[in-house]
Structures are given as structure tokens and as C-alpha cells.
Amino acid sequence: MRLSKAFFVTLRDDPRDAEVISHRLMARSHYIKKHGAGVYSYLPLLQRSLNRLTEIVREEFEKIDLQELTMPYAIPGELWKESGRWSKMGAEMARFKDRKDNDFCLGPTHEEVVVDIVRGQVNSYKQLPFTLYQINTKFRDEIRPRFGLMRGREFIMMDAYSFGADREELDRVYEVISDAYCRIFDRIGLTYVRVEADTGNIGGDASHEFHVLAQSGEDEILSAEDGSYGANVEKAPTPSPQLQSKVTGKSWGELTDSPIEEVPTPAKSTIDDVADLLDWPTHLCMKTLVFQFRSSEAGEWKPLVVYVAGNRQLNEVKLKQAMLADNLKVQDLVQMPEKDVEKLFDAPVGFLGPISKKEELLKARTYFDREVLVSHGLVCGANKKDYHLRNIEPKRDLAKLYPHSIKNNDLDLVAVEAGEVCPHSPSHAPYRSDRGIEVGHIFKLGTVYSKALKAEFTSKEGKSQPFEMGCYGLGMTRTLSAAIEQNHDDNGIIWPKSIAPYDVIVMSLGRKKDDEVSVFADKLYESLRSKGLSVVLDERDAGPGIKFKDADLVGYPLRVVVGGKGLEKQELEYSFRKTAAEKHGLAWTGDVNFDDLASKINNLWGSI
Numbered sequence: 001m002r003l004s005k006a007f008f009v010t011l012r013d014d015p016r017d018a019e020v021i022s023h024r025l026m027a028r029s030h031y032i033k034k035h036g037a038g039v040y041s042y043l044p045l046l047q048r049s050l051n052r053l054t055e056i057v058r059e060e061f062e063k064i065d066l067q068e069l070t071m072p073y074a075i076p077g078e079l080w081k082e083s084g085r086w087s088k089m090g091a092e093m094a095r096f097k098d099r100k101d102n103d104f105c106l107g108p109t110h111e112e113v114v115v116d117i118v119r120g121q122v123n124s125y126k127q128l129p130f131t132l133y134q135i136n137t138k139f140r141d142e143i144r145p146r147f148g149l150m151r152g153r154e155f156i157m158m159d160a161y162s163f164g165a166d167r168e169e170l171d172r173v174y175e176v177i178s179d180a181y182c183r184i185f186d187r188i189g190l191t192y193v194r195v196e197a198d199t200g201n202i203g204g205d206a207s208h209e210f211h212v213l214a215q216s217g218e219d220e221i222l223s224a225e226d227g228s229y230g231a232n233v234e235k236a237p238t239p240s241p242q243l244q245s246k247v248t249g250k251s252w253g254e255l256t257d258s259p260i261e262e263v264p265t266p267a268k269s270t271i272d273d274v275a276d277l278l279d280w281p282t283h284l285c286m287k288t289l290v291f292q293f294r295s296s297e298a299g300e301w302k303p304l305v306v307y308v309a310g311n312r313q314l315n316e317v318k319l320k321q322a323m324l325a326d327n328l329k330v331q332d333l334v335q336m337p338e339k340d341v342e343k344l345f346d347a348p349v350g351f352l353g354p355i356s357k358k359e360e361l362l363k364a365r366t367y368f369d370r371e372v373l374v375s376h377g378l379v380c381g382a383n384k385k386d387y388h389l390r391n392i393e394p395k396r397d398l399a400k401l402y403p404h405s406i407k408n409n410d411l412d413l414v415a416v417e418a419g420e421v422c423p424h425s426p427s428h429a430p431y432r433s434d435r436g437i438e439v440g441h442i443f444k445l446g447t448v449y450s451k452a453l454k455a456e457f458t459s460k461e462g463k464s465q466p467f468e469m470g471c472y473g474l475g476m477t478r479t480l481s482a483a484i485e486q487n488h489d490d491n492g493i494i495w496p497k498s499i500a501p502y503d504v505i506v507m508s509l510g511r512k513k514d515d516e517v518s519v520f521a522d523k524l525y526e527s528l529r530s531k532g533l534s535v536v537l538d539e540r541d542a543g544p545g546i547k548f549k550d551a552d553l554v555g556y557p558l559r560v561v562v563g564g565k566g567l568e569k570q571e572l573e574y575s576f577r578k579t580a581a582e583k584h585g586l587a588w589t590g591d592v593n594f595d596d597l598a599s600k601i602n603n604l605w606g607s608i
Helices: 021-028 044-063 077-083 111-118 166-187 241-248 271-278 315-323 338-345 359-363 369-372 396-397 448-452 476-486 516-530 544-554 566-570 595-608
Strands: 032-036 039-042 074-076 095-097 103-106 130-139 154-162 190-198 208-213 218-222 230-232 262-264 284-294 303-310 330-334 363-370 378-381 385-393 431-446 456-458 465-466 466-477 502-507 535-538 558-562 571-576 583-586
Touching: 021 032, 021 476, 039 044, 039 154, 044 130, 044 154, 044 166, 044 476, 074 077, 077 103, 095 385, 111 130, 111 154, 111 284, 111 466, 154 166, 154 544, 166 190, 166 208, 166 431, 166 466, 190 218, 190 431, 208 396, 208 476, 208 571, 262 315, 262 502, 271 378, 284 338, 284 378, 315 363, 330 583, 338 359, 363 369, 369 396, 369 558, 385 396, 396 431, 431 448, 431 476, 448 465, 448 466, 448 502, 466 476, 476 595, 502 544, 516 558, 516 566, 516 595, 535 544, 558 595, 566 571, 571 595, 583 595
Parallel strands: 190 230, 303 363, 502 535, 502 558
Antiparallel strands: 032 039, 074 103, 095 103, 130 154, 154 466, 190 208, 208 431, 218 230, 218 431, 262 385, 284 303, 284 330, 378 385, 431 466, 456 465, 558 571, 571 583
8 A cells, every 4th residue: 555545644632532542542543433422434444454353263263164144233123022132131222113113123242143044944963063153243332432442332243153952062162162262362462361251141151251451451350370260350259268268367256155235336337437446357247238129121129138248349240140040030230229228127228237127128138148157256237326236146146037048058249359369279379360351252152042032953862952052252343452452652553463454664765756765665565565465655745753653653563664875875774563663774785686675574574
């Protein structure tokens, strides 16, 4: 590409709404154009990077026999109603009606569509397993689009769907595709981690996320320092009380036969204040949290009470999983307003506790974190203002009041923190914390969608049964943004060579089109193209300072400068974007051989 003929405009100032590096640099270097909140055009430079990433994905998927197709962007609502997700997706799904008043949506994901493609077409286990994938546009009506392409409303995504005869086939295909993801990220040249994750709205019983590590990442990733385990902070398990005691010597108090004692705690409504007043450890104080939930959009709101150790924060994802295990369908889960809590339980927030005769409290759905239940001599609210109780023994004082909640309860409901013991580490290594940008998410869906949509095949035994499915997502535009977040400096983007829009920029410092420098640069440009390199020739009528700044901003991996002084010495200057300050010389003797010169530059590019 000759820049003098290109649609190419760079900006010196950051967009006012740009909060992260990738958004700022993409906008300034002419990769994207914003049209509205979370809606962008991908300009020629970004399209080239996207094409390169797409080719890597296709090559890796071809190796494992995945088949590509294209599914519709606008999806009939009947499919979503059939699966039961039409009402579950909420405002994030953009819905509309056609001229005949039929419901449609802009596809946020394509489980229903792909099952509709397969059902009735695949009838025997002999046709299984197989996986279909597409690289297509998605739309999700984000409540707060931000960070450029990192959290847009419209975006390009690879989504794949595997169909198998049984769980063994699903597990095998899942790992094969997971390995392909790793090869993709390795080829791109990103530092990433695969971690356990929650299944969220997609469903299924297991999932993993792929995170590109970057300080700007929205997600906290916890991993064992010995590398044996990693998980999103929402999924990372807390070490059991027994493991904490074994590794760190943590005490859970001494069993006491002292009766429950009411103690005054005037104006002390926080755990820290109460612990200081009573000179008692915060982890042996009980924190009371009150929520309300409903099973459908029009359903009745019901109270939910959760008790955790005072030094802990509740993990709502773990709580929802516990509720799901209790066959509680949760459409919405929110904290109950303080005025409603006090009205329902006749006790002020900050002084609530489980020891009560109030029927509304005793009959509410109740959960105890396992750390509470192994502790002794606990302190909790007395259910009246300015008072707390101490000497609470869970087995003695809570078992009769909450038999369903206490029996066989080993629930981990709290958020784990960096520095705690990782329970999955063979060496009991501590967790470390990193920031990550989620670029991929894979799920073991099982039969969630095949059952709902009545997609079945005939097994070896001659029985009809639903497909075992997997779902695999990879954010294409998000991956490009994450690559910039991980690879940049104060001057601009430092693209990994595999997804850079161009391999080399030849910078001509000639003043006229027909002078010696300009003619030399043009011949070198054509020779490099003949070697299969993608090349930019900057022969614009602009000063060297502008050209150098633009080259750094855009992020070409290799820069070759053709200048008058260099030609007099029979030398070109070159530099790599990763080490832009280091300048090197490429010399020749006698008459210049452009083919030989291009081969040397090709070798330089290959060494990156």
C-alpha cells in the first residue's frame, strides 16, 4: 500500500471518551471510527489485522476437522421461545418485529440456531461427533458500552458448537478445541491463561475462560503460584477450614459451653467496630446479608438470608450455584433495601443475627458458609438495636433453628483472596492475583439445548437421546484490543507480527517523486512485495517527524528508512517496533541488488 493513495488519517489527541489504551490508540491511528455508543466501523488497517487473526483461527480449526458455516444475524424469536431463553435474556438482547409482526432478535449467541440446523439432519450416533463454527457479527445491547472494542454492542466473534453422542465424546472434543485455542494464542504471541469460570446465562455444568493478562483487564484472575490451577475470581474455591488450619495454623475458636450472652454494642453496626469493642477476631464474628430473589420476571420476590464470616465478602456466583443445587431457579437476585429488611424482620440492619423467634427470619431461605459452621464462640447481631450476642455454638444454637441449612452443609460461598492457600495445588501454593481480559470462553453445555429443542439421535442401543453439546466462543475484535493492551508503549501500538496489519513500512525521505531517494524506495517496495511481505510505502509529502510518529503509532513490526545520506553511504536504516530506539544499518557494496536487499529485509522480519 502506498500511503499517498491510502485512506489514512492519524490524530494527535485522544478521544474524550477513551478510557483504555487500546481505544485511544485504535482511534488515533485510524483503526476504528465510532458511530454511536458501542458501534464502530473497522477501518482498513484493523480489517487487515482481523483478516490475519481470522486466518490463524481457520488454519488451527482445519487441523482438527472443524467445519465453517454462517448463521443468520437476525434470528426468529420462535427459536428462542422454544428454548425458553426469550424471556431470560433481558434487555441485553435487541428484539424487533418484522412487517408481519413476527418476533426477531439480533443474535447475541447462536445455540438455538445451530441446534435447529442439526436436528432432523443427524439421526445416528454414526454421524457423530462433529463441530460447526462461524466467524460472524454479534449484537448485545450493553447497558454501558465502554473501552472501545473491548465492550462494544456490535462485535465480531468466533462461535463453535460441538455435537457428540455421550459425555466422553464431549469431554474429548472440549479438550481438543481448548488445545486449539492455546495454539491460536501462542501463534498470536500473547501472554494468556486458561481458568475455570462460571457458566452464566449460557448454561451447562462446566466452563473455562481464556484471559490475556494486562493491567487494564476488567477481571481478576487467581492462580496458584506453582502454576497448577487458575480460575476467575468468581469461580476460585476458598481453601477449606481444615486446610487453612493445616497449612497456616488458623484457629476457628475454642468450643464453649457458656450460654449465649447479650452484650451492649452502642452504635456499633459494622463487623470491625464490634470486633474492636469486644476484642474478638473478625473471622469469629458472623455477618448477616439479606437478599431477595424471584424465579421469573413477573414472579414474587422472596427473602434470602446468608451468613458468612465477618472478614469475608460474599461471592454471589457461588451463592447462585448453591441455590441452583437446591433446585431454586433464580431470574433475579438483589440485595433487599434496608427499609424492607427492618420492616420484614423487625430488626435494624447491622444488628441482625440468626438467633431469633421471628417466623419471617426462620422461614426465609437461609445459607451458611462453611467457615461459620466450623467456628466456635461466634459473635452475631442480637436482632435489636445496639446489642449483639456472643458464645454462639453453631451445632448447639443453630441446628434446631435451621435444620435444612445446617445439615450436611459444606458450602463455599465467599470470595477468595490472593495469598490464601490454593486447594487444588499439590504443594499448597498460595493464590496470586493478575488482571485479565477475557477473550475466549468455552462451555460444556451437555443436553441443555438439545433437550429444550428436542434434538435427538439414535444411540448404539437403538434409543433416542439428546446430543451432548459444547459451545466455544472467541472474541475476534476483543482479542485485537487485548493484544494492544498487552503490547504498546508511549508512542503507540507494538503489534505481534502475526496480526500486524502490515509486516514492513518503507519510509521514503525523498522530496520529489522522481529524485534518487524516491525511486530507490519505490523499487525496494516492489521487491519486498515480490518476497510475499505485506508492505507499506510512506512516500507522502510530509516531513520525517510526521512519518516517524505515524509509523510508531500504527505499530508496523519493521521499519526501513531510505534517506539521501544513507544512499550516499550505500546503507539503509532499519529498526524493530519492539525496540524502536535501537537503530541499525543495512549496507551493500557496488551496484545495489534489490532482490538481494529484499531477501535480507525478509530475513530481518523473520527474526522478530
